[in-house]
Amino acid sequence: MLHLTAGRVAGLLSRRGVAAFSTSGVKMASHGGVTEQTDMSVPLYCDRLDTPLPDRPYKDTLSAADKSLKQKEKGPWNSLSKEEKLALYRIMFNETYAEMKKPTGEWKTVVGGIFFFIGFTGLVVLWQRYYVYPPHPRTLDDEWQAMQVKRMLDMRVNPVEGFSAKWDYEKGQWK
Amino acid sequence: MFSHVLLKVSSDRLWSFSSTASVAARSYSHGKQETDEEFDARWVTYFNKPDIDAWELRKGMNTLIGYDLVPEPKILEAALRACRRLNDLASAIRILEAVKDKSGPHKEIYPYVLQELRPTLSELGIPTPEELGIDKA
Numbered sequence: 416m417l418h419l420t421a422g423r424v425a426g427l428l429s430r431r432g433v434a435a436f437s438t439s440g441v442k443m444a445s446h447g448g449v450t451e452q453t454d455m456s457v458p459l460y461c462d463r464l465d466t467p468l469p470d471r472p473y474k475d476t477l478s479a480a481d482k483s484l485k486q487k488e489k490g491p492w493n494s495l496s497k498e499e500k501l502a503l504y505r506i507m508f509n510e511t512y513a514e515m516k517k518p519t520g521e522w523k524t525v526v527g528g529i530f531f532f533i534g535f536t537g538l539v540v541l542w543q544r545y546y547v548y549p550p551h552p553r554t555l556d557d558e559w560q561a562m563q564v565k566r567m568l569d570m571r572v573n574p575v576e577g578f579s580a581k582w583d584y585e586k587g588q589w590k
Numbered sequence: 591m592f593s594h595v596l597l598k599v600s601s602d603r604l605w606s607f608s609s610t611a612s613v614a615a616r617s618y619s620h621g622k623q624e625t626d627e628e629f630d631a632r633w634v635t636y637f638n639k640p641d642i643d644a645w646e647l648r649k650g651m652n653t654l655i656g657y658d659l660v661p662e663p664k665i666l667e668a669a670l671r672a673c674r675r676l677n678d679l680a681s682a683i684r685i686l687e688a689v690k691d692k693s694g695p696h697k698e699i700y701p702y703v704l705q706e707l708r709p710t711l712s713e714l715g716i717p718t719p720e721e722l723g724i725d726k727a
Contacts, residue, residue, distance in 0.1 A: 465656060513724060
């Protein structure tokens with residue numbers, strides 16, 4: 416998510432909230448299974464750290480108890496109990512700042528997903544090794560390789576500093 | 591900001607130490623730069639409007655929080671009183687939460703702000719998020 420510090424642009428973005436984007440007002444032709452799209456032409460609620468006061472309260476349909484509490488709010492706030500003050504907060508807002516900032520543990524899903532797919536890829540590679548690769552060329556067999564090394568030593572390949580230089584011809588073993 | 595410091599160590603020698611601590615280079619193309627006091631005064635006036643409406647409160651707060659600063663207690667006091675005029679306790683609490691969030695890693699700012707606002711909070715009956723227990727998720 417882009418984090419914009421400019422107040423105006425953040426305000427603009429906040430109006431979009433976290434809802435899906437859509438053309439305002441126009442109902443898309445629903446050919447089976449299109450999710451209901453947010454009406455972008457009315458003020459929206461959003462929980463954002465950079466927008467402390469969203470465009471509308473969280474609860475806009477109030478129960479009778481809420482309504483009477485709202486009436487009480489017009490009087491001195493010192494006469495409200497702690498629970499009432501909390502209730503007023505929850506009418507207006509969905510998540511508190513602490514709840515907004517709470518870590519989600521999403522990283523565990525991401526890392527787990529990474530390992531899972533790496534593991535899956537490993538299985539694919541394994542299957543490939545047995546079902547896709549053609550048989551080994553015989554020049555890679557140990558027996559052939561031994562004969563090849565002997566031939567290279569007999570030819571004195573790189574006798575000064577390289578291959579044959581490391582073979583002790585007297586003792587018949589590697590130096 | 592320029593600071594000229596003249597030090598007379600003894601009558602024999604005269605030490606003159608002048609340093610020019612330069613202001614962060616601001617490339618405004620024109621116009622006077624607003625001082626901190628002017629900024630504060632402007633915002634206090636904004637929130638002190640007697641018939642401020644809910645939209646103006648929201649707009650003001652959201653804009654203020656968008657700036658790269660923590661508002662002065664006197665601005666916040668004006669905003670809290672505006673909440674009172676609008677009968678909006680929830681927004682008052684939200685403002686305090688936003689201030690704490692704005693302070694970021696500077697943990698000493700929020701207690702200072704609360705200390706400065708304590709008379710207003712008691713007078714208006716605004717609880718702090720800590721008092722309501724919403725400072726922890």
